[in-house]
Amino acid sequence: MSVKIALLGFGTVASGVPFLLKENTEKIVQAAQAEIEIAKVLVKDDAEKERLWVAGHNYPFVTNIDEIIQDPEIEIVVELMGRIEPAKTFITRALEAGKHVVTANKDLLAVHGGELRTLAEKQGLALYYEAAVAGGIPILRTLVNSLASDRVTRILGVLNGTSNFMLTKMVDEGWTYDQALKTAQELGYAESDPTNDVEGIDAAYKAVILSQFAFGMAIDFESVAHKGISNITPEDVAVAQKLGYVIKLVGDVQETPSGIAAEVSPTFLPKEHPLASVNGVMNAVFVESIGIGESMYYGPGAGQKPTATSVMADIVRIARRLKEKTVGKAFNEFSRPLKLALPEDVKSEYYFSINTADRSGMMLQLAEIFNSEEISFKQILQQAADGKQARLVIVTHTMSKTQLENVTKKLAGAADVDVLNIFKVLGE
Amino acid sequence: MSVKIALLGFGTVASGVPFLLKENTEKIVQAAQAEIEIAKVLVKDDAEKERLWVAGHNYPFVTNIDEIIQDPEIEIVVELMGRIEPAKTFITRALEAGKHVVTANKDLLAVHGGELRTLAEKQGLALYYEAAVAGGIPILRTLVNSLASDRVTRILGVLNGTSNFMLTKMVDEGWTYDQALKTAQELGYAESDPTNDVEGIDAAYKAVILSQFAFGMAIDFESVAHKGISNITPEDVAVAQKLGYVIKLVGDVQETPSGIAAEVSPTFLPKEHPLASVNGVMNAVFVESIGIGESMYYGPGAGQKPTATSVMADIVRIARRLKEKTVGKAFNEFSRPLKLALPEDVKSEYYFSINTADRSGMMLQLAEIFNSEEISFKQILQQAADGKQARLVIVTHTMSKTQLENVTKKLAGAADVDVLNIFKVLGE
Known part of the structure; x- marks a missing residue:
């Protein structure tokens, strides 16, 4: 037959x-x-x-x-x-x-x-x-069959080979974003219009599908926030390394008390985290669950x-x-009504890279802004003060998306403060 | 129901x-x-x-x-x-x-x-x-379902959490084998008789089962050579690091032209290899196949x-x-007649740690022995010559098990030569 x-x-x-x-x-x-x-x-x-x-x-x-x-x-x-x-x-x-x-x-x-x-x-x-x-990573069928009796609480994935190749070069070789993109295009990893890969859109598509298999919830593509890698600077990469992190573009779907939250964003991973050593065009999906605990599935994301x-x-x-004669079983049968997390339930540490005027009182002003949102600092690094401008890097303790939004607004309205970049930081 | x-x-x-x-x-x-x-x-x-x-x-x-x-x-x-x-x-x-x-x-x-x-x-x-x-790693079902259309050429696994915990401490903290064992026993990771874990027996059991799923061959437990971690010294660990390797106890099943070969042995892994960063009690199975290429499955090995x-x-x-009403399907249906590899088909690089008399001509004598078996050197490190004894570390280029056996015999018979340890080295 x-x-x-x-x-x-x-x-x-x-x-x-x-x-x-x-x-x-x-x-x-x-x-x-x-x-x-x-x-x-x-x-x-x-x-x-x-x-x-x-x-x-x-x-x-x-x-x-x-x-x-x-x-x-x-x-x-x-x-x-x-x-x-x-x-x-x-x-x-x-x-x-x-x-x-x-x-x-x-x-x-x-x-x-x-x-x-x-x-x-x-x-x-x-x-x-x-x-x-x-x-090439058999993640969907594994979620269906092998995690049938488990409950996933979070999925973190390096889901786009092109952007991971570029970030690996930016971290290991100190390349700029533009250099990395040019090489990725020359090697055929990136298309002439690289938007889908570098802006996290491709990874967001995958996060939608992972949400269905891991959490049984059909989240809309529009509900997956995505932020790409194009504004990551060599300074961000260097500071990350200094603080013990590696920057990766990470798809993150987690279940909070109010529902699930999915986003794709450049993320500081502690360098001991299994995802931190996923390099080049390789992909990996890291699963946190109440049964297995932590597991990771690693392999080529394309080809x-x-x-x-x-x-x-x-x-x-x-x-x-x-x-x-059993054909017709849905690929994924796990299904629950979609509930999206409230912003106050979605929590993380964050990295802020800020330019300020190089004058006394600036640190006090910043501290007051963060303090007014009840956000505390985990690490502070002052760099490159030249009498006119000072560059300040802050890693916060855990805060919610609501706090993040509020503090971002306040920083945008503050005099002599220019927020260069904000990235998520995975706590240890 | x-x-x-x-x-x-x-x-x-x-x-x-x-x-x-x-x-x-x-x-x-x-x-x-x-x-x-x-x-x-x-x-x-x-x-x-x-x-x-x-x-x-x-x-x-x-x-x-x-x-x-x-x-x-x-x-x-x-x-x-x-x-x-x-x-x-x-x-x-x-x-x-x-x-x-x-x-x-x-x-x-x-x-x-x-x-x-x-x-x-x-x-x-x-x-x-x-x-x-x-x-906790869903490796067997994944081999059955997701690699159904693929052909596995080699499986490398960190398959024993106890010994991996111990080796991680020996590498990261510079502990001796005895210190690591004592702590593993205090933490309940190792039994009072740790033989099965530290001598590679437990990992060899798993290699037998993996052979059936990955290669369709029911290899006997007795045909899986196993060597444990008890004779690894702090010097071996230090030299491995200096040369860019991490020592792990690795289960290795591969298919050669004449058949499959399975063994468990301490192995020098290049520190960029995905298995090299599998630490503590975690396990991982690294699969090489003609379809997917390289994939890895990581998670807790016990608990x-x-x-x-x-x-x-x-x-x-x-x-x-x-x-x-389809129950009864065998867990693993992939089955081929067992063929064991001939020793001359099983190839690897090797690490030799050797004590010699500290006198002229010793290096020549060693070079002649290796040369007589057509084994060439990749790296040589002379350490700690004190006028009486010199310690020499050699990493060879690829050789077969036959060559390994022959050169080991010749070294055992050579005057003023004391082979301390021989470990497999995974090429880059």
Whole structure:
């Protein structure tokens, strides 16, 4: 018996699928209890078809999605085109036609996932997307299966390889943001428009999906605050090191007494924290839970073979469930009503980098501002006073988002005070 | 509908099961699609029963295994007594009586796993043991599900929390082995007879189980070479640091052209390697594979709640499969004939710490010995020559086990040469 699949798109990731099918045939057949056959591959046009044939790819390429949707033999549609459209339409049509779907499309799932999941459920079909979060790291299925009896209290993730590569260079080599971006673009890690990667948008998509699996709550993408790495200066990096921290772009989803809070922001991690040594393009998801305690899942966040491996794991799972006649179980069944945390419940330490006039009384003025919000200092570092300007770095004790907002406003209104950067600090 | 389980033993780990059932009721019921009920708990004798009642544990305690085996309502037997007997007999009887089994007993599985798995398969019953390897780290199920389409080429694991705690203290604080052992015993991490932990036996049990899941091969415990940490000196630790390494007790299973090789040994890890920063009682499993590339799974290797979480994940899985009527699928289905690697195919760099007479010509003599086996040097460090004795540290380039054996013999036969220690070095 063989299970016929169709690939939508034949880019980098998709071409990893036949690689795995060929290299690991025996093991895949053992796990799936069926052979997996690539029956059709959707490409853009005849020119692409031609190009792929010339390059030696001997698949039945088609250029019209109908040839896949209307083919009753195809049981699984594997969407690897990315972006919202036409992926959304094609997945919807596949589900409507009774086909199981595997996708790696985090943008789509983060924004329209609810709709697609509802359709799949209504149809009794599988919609799996392990590859959508942290590419090669099997974090979603692990949350479903192995943390089924556990309760997650917080998830911290280095979820974007591009920005992590850049930050690693900024920390290890002292590069500026611009130097790091240029190299990332030259190496093909960053696109010409790097916004999604460097502004935390890509990581925020992943945080949306992680929230569903870890907390059972379907948070809206708009409710995930995101802040990128573009304003991190070499001075911030140097001060972080001096104080025993490493700066990473961290996706953070936690449950507070009032609900969950999700955000992506540059974060000072104590250098002993397991996430602090996740370098280069690697990703990692650090899970805090009441059962296991602390666990971390580390691996490549992108790339042809890692992503294809996650995609293939989904395909194998569906094939096996077809065999067992239990297909249709939702990828993630953990579901609770969404409750968003109140700002006063979301707490952290913070780093403030501030320029002030270099005159007496400035420290008193700042201390009064922080004190008026009941925020106390953990560490203070005065740097580079030149008679005109002084640079002051403050790490606070734990405060809430409400306090943060209030103090930020007051600092913005204070004379001779210029807040350069505010970053979250993970307490030890 | 509720699924009735029986616990064999009510020690540390077992008491974590009711904790999770109580704290995570809703999520567990959602995942299992059934309530899980602790129907009976086997304890040693009336005295223990009395003691547990007084301590407020209100379970139907029994002291005779027959009361569980003969109870037709009990569907899952959870063995948490440890050691070989009577655990083996009880599990065998439970399987013969048609009950599914969950256990955390690595000793038993490493030595008698084949027999028990065959019985479970014959009976069409589940025998799950996620907690047997690296306690709270969900590595076994991840290898089964998420690496189903991948091919593992090597597994490196920090698999024993006790020895890792000790080594961390030896590295970070400069403690001797004896100091570290004493503290580990005071903290309850090491038993009064620490042999299994410090001599690599416990880690070797886990390597046996990992070999089955990662490579599909049922290697015998006797085929896993194991070497412990008791002869590591402060000098070894210091030299490792100077050369850019961290010493860890590492379980290493790899596939070579001729077959698989498994061993547990103190290993010099480059300090940038993800395993090098796994400290204290934490465990981690680092997986090299052709699909994902490099991934790591990190978490607590032992402890009440982490281990109970893995046990509960198994129970939930079985309950769900009972509901779906697909129970009986083997925990690990990946199976190939066992092939052991030839010594000449098992290759590594090595560290030699050698005392020699402090006279001219010694270096030449050593160089000739290594050269005669075609082993070349990567790093040489001469230390502490006092006119009588010189201490020499050599890190070699890659050599095979055959070369290692030959050169070790020649060094043992050489005049004025005393080999203090030989450790494996993971290349960069």
